[in-house]
Amino acid sequence: MREPLLAYIPAIDGLRAIAVLAVIVFHVDFLDLMPGGFTGVDLFFVISGYVISQSLSLRSDMRLVPFLMDFYRRRLLRILPALLVVLLTSFLFCALFMPQFWLSDQINNSGLAAFLGVSNIVLAWSTDTYFSPGNDLNPYLHTWSLGVEEQFYLIFPALYFVWLRYRTRLKMVWMVLPLMAVASLGVSAYETQTDQLAAFYLLTGRFWELAAGALLFQVVGPKRGSLRSRTVATALLSGGFGLLLAGFLFAGGNGFPFPWALITVGGAGLMITAVVLPAQGYHSVWQHLLQAPLLIYVGRLSYSLYLWHWPVLVVLRWTVGTELLVVQLLYPLVVWGLAAGTYRFIETPLRSGQAFWQKQAWATVMVSVVAAGSFGWAGYWISQNTERLSLSQTRDTYNWYAYSHYPREPIDKINDERLLERQLFVVGDSHAAGYRTLLKLTSLRLGVKVIEYEQGGCGVVTLMEADPTRCLARREADFKDIAVRAKPGDIVFLASLRMPELQGRGRARWNEEVIDKILDEQTLDRSVGARRSAESVLSSLQAAGLNVLIDAPKPLLRASANRCSDWFNHMNPVCAAGLTINRDVLERLRAPQMRLLEALQREYSNLHVWDPFALLCPGSICSAYDADQLPLFFDSNHLSGHGNRVLEPSFINELLKIWNTP
Template sequence: MPNIPAIDGLRAVAVLSVIIFHADFLNMLPGGFTGVDMFFVISGYVISQSLYTRSDMSFTAYLADFYRRRFLRIVPALLLVLLACALVSAMFVPQAWLSMQNDRTGLAAYFGLSNFMLAWNTDTYFSPSTQLNPYTHTWTLAVEEQFYLVFPLVYFVWLRFRQRHRLAWALLPLLALASLVFSVVQTQQSPLEAFYLLPSRFWELASGAILFQLVATKRLVLPSAVTPAVLFGGFALVSGGLIFADAKHFPFPWALLTVSGTLLILAAVIQKTDTPSPLLRLLRSSPATYVGRLSYSLYLWHWPVLVFLRWTTGLEQFAIQLAYPVIVAALAAASYHWIETPLRTGRSHFQRHAWVAIAACLAAVGLSWSGARWVSENPEALSLSQTSDAYIWFSRRLPQGPANEPIGDLSLQGRQLFVFGDSHAAAYRTLLSLVSRRLGISVVEHERGGCAVASLIAPDPQGACTQARNEALRDIEARAKPGDIVFLASLRMPELAGRDWVRGDETVLNEALAELNPEQLDGARSSAEATLTRLMNAKVRVLIDAPMPLFKAPAYRCSDWFNRMNPICAPGFTVERDQIEQLRAPQMALLEHLTQEYPMLRVWDPLPLLCPGSTCSAYDDGKPLFRDGDHLSGYGNRLLAPSFIQVLLNGWRRTS
C-alpha cells in the first residue's frame, strides 16, 4: 500500500513531544510523555497496513515474513544503543545504589522485558531513579515487542475469515475493550504495572489496527469537506494530552484523550485531498517527514544522552543545553542512515530470507547480551572514575575467611547479630563482614531500601514496608536467643542533598528542622516503641546507631574531572558540626527517652569518629567517609569497625 508522508510527520510530533518533555525545556509540554501513546496508535495502524496484503500467504510464511521485517526494523539500532549504554555506563557512571537496577533493565531490554524490570521496581516513571537509568525508555519497545507476539495471530484470523465470520471482526475489538477495562482497574490498584505493562496498553495499539481495518474495507470514509475539521479536532485532543495529562492517572483516563486525537488525525491524513489544510501541509513538509523517519533512532538516543549528561556535566549549563539536541540529532542521523536503513531495506541473502534474517538477529542479540552482561559484572575494567576503587568507595560483603586478629572470648560463643533497617543497614556491609570475621559470630541481615526502622524523624513507612518489617521481626523472634543483639540501622536525619542551597545555609537548615515537627516526632516515637516492644518480648538486646553526619552533595557523583563541574556538586562536602548537632537534637532527646523506657536498648554514636572537629567532611585525608550524601563508604566502614566491635563485646560481656 502507498506510503503516507503525513504519518511520518505525525511521528515527528510524537517524538519531539517526548524529547521536549524529557529535556524539561521550559516546562512547555508537561504531558509530553503522551507522545508515546501517539506512537502506540501509529504503530498499530502501520503494522496492520503492512500485513494487509499478505493474506494469501500460509500461516508459517506470514509469521516468518512478519518477524523478519520486525527484527530488521528494531534489532540493529537497538543493539547499537544498548551496547553503547553499557560501555558508557561502565566508563563514566559510578557504581552506586542505582547500578543493579540499571543493569537489570538494560539486560532485560535485549529480550523485550525491560518494562517488567521497571514495573517491579518501587519507583515511578517520573521518579529521580528512573531519570538516572539510561534504559528507562526501552519500556515502550518492550510493550510493542510483546504486542507483536499476540497481534499477528489475531490479525491473521481477521485477514482469512473477515468475509465469512463476524467473530473475525469482533476478536480484536473485544480484546481492546478487555484491555481498556483492565487499564481502568489497574491504574487505580497498581499504577506502575498499568503504566509499564502490555495488558493495560494493548487497547492503544489495537485502536490503530482497528482504524486501519475500517478504512481498508471502506467501512469508514471521511467526506473531504469534514477532513480539515477532523484533523483540527484530533490535534486539539492531542494538544490537550500534551499540556494537561496527569501522570498520577495514567494510562486511564488521560490516555483516552491522546489515543482519540491520534485516531482522528490518522483518519484525516489518509484521505486523499486536492486542497490540504495548513496542518496537513505541515505534516507533509520535508522537515517533518524527515524527522518522522528519524523518529525511531531519535527516540533510542535521546534518553541515554540526556541521562549521561545528567550523570556527568549536569544539564543546567546553557552550553550543555545547546549541545544536547545537536548530539542527539547527529547520533540519530548516523544510526538511521548507516545502520537502520541499510539493514532494513537491503536485498542481500541474509535480509531476504526470513529464517536466515531471524536467526542472525537472534544470534546478534545473544552475543550482544553476553557482552553487556560481562561489562555489567566487570565495570571496574573499563571505568574512568576514581570510584572504581570499590575497596575505598563502596560497602560490600567480604568473603568469609579467618581474621588477621580474631577475638577469642567465651561470651561470644553461639551469639548472633541481627541487622534490621533500610539502605543504611546495607551501607554497613563491610563493617558487618569484619564483625563476623573477628568475632566469629553469625550475622543475619534484614534490609530493605526506603523502609526505615525506628527512624526517629517520622512514623516508619507503611505499605510494603510494613510487610517487610513484620517478616523481619517474625524471623528475629523465631531465631534469636536471649542475649542476642539486634542492630537497628536506618537514616535518622532529614536529608541535606538535593536541597536548594543557593538560598543560604540558614534558610535551608531551618526548613529541614521544621520537618521535625511535634506530630512527626510523636509518630516516630510510636513506631520506635512498637518495634522495641516486640524485641523486648523476644528477650534480645538492641543496639541503635545515633544520627551520623550527612552532606549537601553526593561524593561519588563529583569525584572525577568529567563530573566535578556538575551543579549538583556546588554545595560542597563539608558541614559545620554544630549544624549537625542542631539537626539531630530532637532524635537524640528521643533516644534518651527510649533508653530509659527500654533497659535492653543501647546507643552507639559514630559522630565523634566521623566528625572529630568543628567541621564535618565527607572526606578524611582524601579518602571518602561517605559514598553519597549519607551512606557510608567502604573506608568509612573500616574506620568505624573497631568501635562497633567494642560496643558489641561490651554488651555481650555484661550478659555473660
C-alpha cells in the same frame, strides 16, 4: 488489493515527528512546555497499529507460516539493529561514567531485559513509577514502549491473518479484535487505580492503543482518497490536533494511562483519518505542516531519535548536568547526529539490504537471535566488570563500596568463650546494607553469627517520625524470625537513616533559614509517632531478653560523593553544595533525635547507643573524605567501604561492652 494501500503517506511520518518531539521535550523538561509530552508514546502506538495493519494487508494472499515469517523478518530488520547498538553503547558509557549505586541492579536488569524485549515487565516489577525521580538515571527506561510493541507483535499478526482470510465469510472474526481492545481498556482503567505500574508498563493495559490503530485501518484504510469534503477533512485535522495538544499540555501521571490516554488515542485516530481519507488535491495548513520536508525527515529519524535521546540525557544528567546552557545547546545536536548516523548507516542498509540472510526469513531470525544473544552477553559482561572500565574514582570498590569485601588487612581474632554462639541481628533500611563491610569484619574478628534483614526505604526506629506503614508487615515478619532464632543476650542492631536528608535542599544556598525550616518539619505529631514506633519495637525486644543497639544519627552531606568527585562531574550544578558541611549545623539537626534517644535509654535498660559521629567528623568541618583523602561516604549519607573500616574498632568495642567481654 487496491493500489491506494500501496502508496506512501508522508503525513504519517509527520505524525511520528510530532510524537518523538513531544517525548523529547517532556524528558528534557524544557521550560515545562509539555508536562504531558510522554503521551507521544501513545501516538506512536496508534500509528504502529495502523501501519502494521496496512503492511500485513498487502500480503493477504500468503499462507500462514510464510505470512508470519515474512512479518518477523521485516520487524527484526527494522527494530533490532539500532536497538542493539544503542543498548550496548549505553552499557559502555554507563560503565565509564556512572558508578554502581543503589539503583544499579534494577537499571542493569532492565537494560539486559531490553535485549529480549521484556524491559517493560522488569520495570513493572520495580517499586518506582515511570515518573519517579530515581528513574531519571535509568538509561533504559524508554525501552518499555518497545517491549510493549514487540509483545504485541507476538499476538497480533496471527489474529490479523485470521481476519484477512475469513472476514468475508465469518462475521464473528470482526469482533475478535474489538473485544480484546475493550477488555484491555477495562484492564487499563482498573489497574490505573489498583496497580499503576502494571497499567503503565504491561501489554495488558496497552493492547487497546495499538489495536485502535489496527481497527482504524480496517475502517478507513480501504476508503483512502474517498473523502471530498474539505470542511470535514479540516475539522478532523483540527479536532485531532486539539486532542493531541490537550494530552501534551494537561495529561498527568496520576490518571494515566486511563483516562488520559483516551484523549491522545482519539486525537491520533482523527489525525490519521484526516491524512488518509481526503481526495487528492486537498490542502490545508495542517496538511502542509505534516508534509513539510523537515518534519518528514524527523519522522523518518523518529525511531533512532527515540532510542538515543534518553540514554544521552541520562549520561549528561549524571556527569556535567543539564542545567548549563552549553549542555542544553549541545544536547539536541548530539542526539540529532547520533540518530542521523544510525538511520543512515545502520537502519537503512539493514532494512533494504539484499544479502541472503536479509531476504530469507529463517536466516534473518537466526542471525537476529545470535546478534541479540551476543550483544546481550556483552552488555552483561560490561555490567559485571565496571571496576575495570570505569573512569570514576569509585572504580576503587574496596574503599568506595560497602560490599562485604574480604579484608585485605590481617584479622586479629578475639577468642573468648563468652562470644561462643553469640548472634548479631541487623535490621534496617539501606543504611543497614551500608554497614556490610563493618559487619563482615565483626563476624571475622569476633566469630559471631551476623544475620541481616534489610529493606530499602524502610527505616526502623528512625527517631524522626513513625516507621513507614507500608513496611510493617515485612518488619513484623523479620522480628518474628528473630524471636525464633535469638537467644537471650543476643544483640539486635537497628540501623537506619536518622537525620533529615540534605541533598537537593537549596543547592549552593545554605543559611539559618534553611536549617530552621528543616527543624520545623519535625512537628509534634511526627515526634509522637517516632516515639511510639520506637517504644513498640524496644518493648518487644526487651521482653524477649535481647539487647538492642542503635546507631546515633551520623553526619550526612548536601551532595553525593560518588557523583561529585570526578573531573567529569565536579562542575555539575547538583554538586555546587560541595562535599563539606559545618559540624555545628549537623549537631543542631540531630539534637531532637539525640534527646529522644536519651529518653528511651532511661526507659529501656536493654537499649545501647553507639555514636560514630565524632569518628566521621573529628573537626569543625565534616567532609566526605578523611585526612588521607579516602572517602568516608559513598553518596550523601551512606558509608563507604573505607568509612566502614574506620568505624570497625569502635563498633566492636561497643559489642564487647554489651557482652561484658574485655
